[in-house]
Amino acid sequence: MSTSTISRRNFLRATGITGAALCLGFSFSADGKANVIVATDADQSAIEMNAWIKIDASGKVTLVDHRAEMGQGSYQSVPQIIAEELEVDLKDVNVIFAQGDPKKYGGQITGGSSTVRDSYKRLLKLSATAREVLIAAAAAKWKVSATDCYAQSGTVIHKPSGKKFHYGELVADASKLDAPKNIVLKKRSDYKLIGKPLHRKDTPMKTNGEAIFGLDKKLPGMLYAVVERNPRFRGKVKSFDAAATKKIPGVKHVFVVKMEVFNTIREGVAVVATSTWAAMQGRKALKVIWDDTGFEHVNIADIYTRQHEELKKEGLFFKKQGDPDGILTKAEKMLDVVYQTPYQAHSAMEPLNCIAHYQKDKIEIWGPIQAPDWVQGDISQKFKMPIDKVRVNMTFLGGGFGRKAFLDYPYEATMISKQIDGPVQVIWTREDDTTQGPYRAGISYRAQGAIANGQIMAVKFRMAGQNIDHWSDPKRGVANSSTTEGFLAPYFESIKNISFADVPFEMPIPNMWWRSVYASTNGFAYESFIDELAHEAGKDPLDFRRAYLKDERCQKLIDKLEEVSGWKSRKKNEGYGVAITECFSSTVGQIVKVSQKAGGGIIIDKVWAVMDCGWYVNPDIIHAQIEGSIIMALGAATTHEITFKDGLVEQRNFYDYKMPRITDIPPIEVHIIDNDADAGGVGEPGLPAFSPALTAAIFDLTGKRIRKLPFDMANI
Amino acid sequence: MTSITVNGKQHQIDADPNMPLLWVIRDIIGLTGTKYGCGVAQCGACVVHLNGDAVRSCVTKLSRAAGQQVITIEGLSANNDHPAQQAWNEENVPQCGYCHSGQIMSAAVLLRENPNPSDADIDSAMAGNICRCGTYLRIRKAIHLAAELQRKEGASK
Numbered sequence: 001m002s003t004s005t006i007s008r009r010n011f012l013r014a015t016g017i018t019g020a021a022l023c024l025g026f027s028f029s030a031d032g033k034a035n036v037i038v039a040t041d042a043d044q045s046a047i048e049m050n051a052w053i054k055i056d057a058s059g060k061v062t063l064v065d066h067r068a069e070m071g072q073g074s075y076q077s078v079p080q081i082i083a084e085e086l087e088v089d090l091k092d093v094n095v096i097f098a099q100g101d102p103k104k105y106g107g108q109i110t111g112g113s114s115t116v117r118d119s120y121k122r123l124l125k126l127s128a129t130a131r132e133v134l135i136a137a138a139a140a141k142w143k144v145s146a147t148d149c150y151a152q153s154g155t156v157i158h159k160p161s162g163k164k165f166h167y168g169e170l171v172a173d174a175s176k177l178d179a180p181k182n183i184v185l186k187k188r189s190d191y192k193l194i195g196k197p198l199h200r201k202d203t204p205m206k207t208n209g210e211a212i213f214g215l216d217k218k219l220p221g222m223l224y225a226v227v228e229r230n231p232r233f234r235g236k237v238k239s240f241d242a243a244a245t246k247k248i249p250g251v252k253h254v255f256v257v258k259m260e261v262f263n264t265i266r267e268g269v270a271v272v273a274t275s276t277w278a279a280m281q282g283r284k285a286l287k288v289i290w291d292d293t294g295f296e297h298v299n300i301a302d303i304y305t306r307q308h309e310e311l312k313k314e315g316l317f318f319k320k321q322g323d324p325d326g327i328l329t330k331a332e333k334m335l336d337v338v339y340q341t342p343y344q345a346h347s348a349m350e351p352l353n354c355i356a357h358y359q360k361d362k363i364e365i366w367g368p369i370q371a372p373d374w375v376q377g378d379i380s381q382k383f384k385m386p387i388d389k390v391r392v393n394m395t396f397l398g399g400g401f402g403r404k405a406f407l408d409y410p411y412e413a414t415m416i417s418k419q420i421d422g423p424v425q426v427i428w429t430r431e432d433d434t435t436q437g438p439y440r441a442g443i444s445y446r447a448q449g450a451i452a453n454g455q456i457m458a459v460k461f462r463m464a465g466q467n468i469d470h471w472s473d474p475k476r477g478v479a480n481s482s483t484t485e486g487f488l489a490p491y492f493e494s495i496k497n498i499s500f501a502d503v504p505f506e507m508p509i510p511n512m513w514w515r516s517v518y519a520s521t522n523g524f525a526y527e528s529f530i531d532e533l534a535h536e537a538g539k540d541p542l543d544f545r546r547a548y549l550k551d552e553r554c555q556k557l558i559d560k561l562e563e564v565s566g567w568k569s570r571k572k573n574e575g576y577g578v579a580i581t582e583c584f585s586s587t588v589g590q591i592v593k594v595s596q597k598a599g600g601g602i603i604i605d606k607v608w609a610v611m612d613c614g615w616y617v618n619p620d621i622i623h624a625q626i627e628g629s630i631i632m633a634l635g636a637a638t639t640h641e642i643t644f645k646d647g648l649v650e651q652r653n654f655y656d657y658k659m660p661r662i663t664d665i666p667p668i669e670v671h672i673i674d675n676d677a678d679a680g681g682v683g684e685p686g687l688p689a690f691s692p693a694l695t696a697a698i699f700d701l702t703g704k705r706i707r708k709l710p711f712d713m714a715n716i
Numbered sequence: 717m718t719s720i721t722v723n724g725k726q727h728q729i730d731a732d733p734n735m736p737l738l739w740v741i742r743d744i745i746g747l748t749g750t751k752y753g754c755g756v757a758q759c760g761a762c763v764v765h766l767n768g769d770a771v772r773s774c775v776t777k778l779s780r781a782a783g784q785q786v787i788t789i790e791g792l793s794a795n796n797d798h799p800a801q802q803a804w805n806e807e808n809v810p811q812c813g814y815c816h817s818g819q820i821m822s823a824a825v826l827l828r829e830n831p832n833p834s835d836a837d838i839d840s841a842m843a844g845n846i847c848r849c850g851t852y853l854r855i856r857k858a859i860h861l862a863a864e865l866q867r868k869e870g871a872s873k
Contacts, residue, residue, distance in 0.1 A: 071812030071849045199808055206813030207804045208796040209749015209789035216748035277739040349753050349814040349848045398814025399848050430754040620808055628811055631850025654758035662852040663839045
């Protein structure tokens with residue numbers, strides 16, 4: 001964004017009975033460039049008014065979190081950025097969630113670890129602009145030079161005299177001023193908030209029950225619904241018998257409801273009642289006969305058998321350099337192995353739910369929603385309602401991990417609300433959440449490579465697994481756009497002969513982004529194979545990476561990993577493994593140390609993680625995200641997997657889809673590399689390196705290569 | 717009608733006596749701090765205190781709570797200042813926060829029964845509570861801090 005795009009028009013005059021309020025925001029022109037625009041009150045201004053900051057005449061500051069808060073910390077990091085340049089104390093500001101409104105906020109999809117890296121430059125600028133306007137207003141009131149004034153803790157202070165105005169006293173005057181140009185942003189070394197491990201503003205309300213998650217939102221007259229959906233992901237209701245259901249006290253309505261999952265239709269029978277429990281009891285009494293003709297009833301073993309078979313084909317090349325085929329054909333010895341990764345459910349602690357209130361002239365939605373702007377657009381289109389008549393409200397999300405960016409559950413809730421002509425909360429049981437997808441796809445990988453004189457001569461990777469893109473895009477014949485996700489770009493500088501291919505693989509199982517997306521499975525295959533090549537070359541696996549990852553940031557990360565983990569002083573086959581992956585513009589390296597458990601099995605003694613995410617806001621949130629990512633990866637590698645039998649999911653709840661518990665958690669030590677690179681993602685990049693580092697550590701200790709996830713640590 | 721006392725306040729509940737306490741508390745009484753996570757006593761998001769014991773409200777029938785004292789997260793302390801709550805804030809434990817009502821209610825019983833818990837004591841008392849965000853290391857740290865705060869509070873009384 002350039003300073004020249006700052007609007008020169010006067011601020012709008014404040015109106016309304018609550019007095020003046022100053023709002024700043026951005027609009028996005030058709031060419032995608034941001035324009036700073038300034039106005040007085042979001043509610044009074046035209047649609048292009050985009051507000052993150054609101055200051056009223058009493059001095060109360062309200063900041064907007066335009067992204068979803070699902071644990072990753074946007075509710076803290078967005079205000080922490082704004083407060084730095086605005087010069088307000090975080091304890092004094094009120095934070096609210098934006099509604100879905102891409103015209104105001106730009107894209108709001110909270111995914112791809114994008115909140116800070118997409119927003120921070122414009123938020124800094126926007127906040128500094130607001131501060132300078134307030135300083136200018138104070139200087140004009142005092143008839144002094146603005147350069148003699150400064151802002152601090154929500155006040156403007158005249159340095160020579162010590163006179164003060166709080167921001168509220170200035171908003172009416174500020175609203176009549178032009179937006180200043182040539183805003184100077186603070187140096188990173190002058191930050192008082194950014195870069196500090198501040199306490200999160202949402203913590204207190206998450207320790208006394210006050211935080212409102214989707215399931216906690218209530219509307220007057222709201223009914224509760226559960227839905228018995230076709231258990232094979234798609235297809236229709238042939239018939240149903242609700243006689244017993246209707247006898248359950250509290251049950252009000254029973255009817256067929258349609259859900260669209262991308263291009264597939266999935267019907268279910270909705271039971272709507274006066275309480276969640278009554279709806280659940282009604283559903284238990286329901287008898288439904290399904291029509292799922294035309295859909296294959298798959299079994300998990302067949303999926304992997306087919307994938308392994310497909311991996312014999314070349315597939316569609318995504319990236320190829322040099323002549324890996326020529327070299328591998330002539331190689332004296334070729335490593336040729338297959339890695340396998342499991343289907344995974346997201347299993348956020350808060351199961352899916354959504355409130356919808358359909359009315360003739362408007363629709364309002366409340367829920368744990370990762371993409372309020374997408375939901376708004378989808379509902380507007382599907383229900384033929386003007387976009388400004390669709391209001392989508394984000395609550396706190398009890399976890400998301402990608403699942404809550406899907407559009408199916410708000411759509412279904414709106415269908416039910418329309419049918420009953422009133423507000424309704426649709427609750428997915430844990431069993432629904434586990435059995436109905438969409439899932440992270442299970443993917444198999446084939447890796448081929450040759451080593452000569454301790455050097456990589458050629459590497460060839462191919463993957464066979466479902467492609468998320470295929471749910472929304474009927475185009476085929478193009479390789480998965482995420483084929484290399486997770487793989488470090490500097491390898492392409494040093495491995496001269498390398499190729500990546502995607503072997504098309506279709507299955508009637510809905511699949512979707514799952515935290516760190518393809519990097520979560522690619523990372524396991526690609527980094528495991530680098531470890532195998534290092535072993536084949538007779539090289540130390542960390543030194544091997546040091547030789548191939550010549551990029552300066554990677555070198556620093558490797559040095560840091562070595563230093564913090566005591567890698568050099570380890571003994572031979574003591575149980576150390578390393579992996580390094582990149583996703584969403586951040587690189588994370590991990591070293592795992594394992595040992596043999598008394599009585600059999602493997603125990604993880606320690607995990608070291610080093611994160612390079614460039615510019616960052618809150619180091620404590622980064623630590624927390626990496627700790628959590630490692631534990632999520634631990635579960636996906638060792639304790640849970642979604643499997644299918646006759647087209648049905650075999651797992652139902654936490655007794656057979658087992659999460660890691662406090663008893664399973666190794667010590668985790670996190671380090672952040674400081675540099676001045678642009679901000680990278682934080683919520684996901686900590687995940688992919690864990691499983692290849694773990695299996696490399698097990699190989700180091702036992703000589704056993706694990707190429708299939710999940711595996712049971714007790715049986716090694 | 718079933719009479720139960722929740723956070724010191726008596727309620728006359730007109731509902732199926734088989735309705736789990738979880739849904740009575742959430743849908744009828746309107747206290748939403750107690751969470752639904754699994755419905756089958758696997759995750760601990762719904763833990764409340766029934767006469768001082770930690771119970772899974774998702775499998776505790778309303779009839780079992782008749783005439784009894786129930787404490788939910790909203791009633792654990794007046795000002796979010798139970799030692800566990802203070803420690804949870806100090807150690808920045810929650811991420812999404814959904815499971816932490818249950819985590820804190822489980823920890824509160826542990827801290828009452830065992831004022832100086834070891835790591836192993838904490839693990840065994842907290843193994844019934846799942847956190848999908850993976851805040852376990854901080855939970856352990858916070859319980860140690862809470863024990864310390866509790867001892868200090870005891871000493872100052």
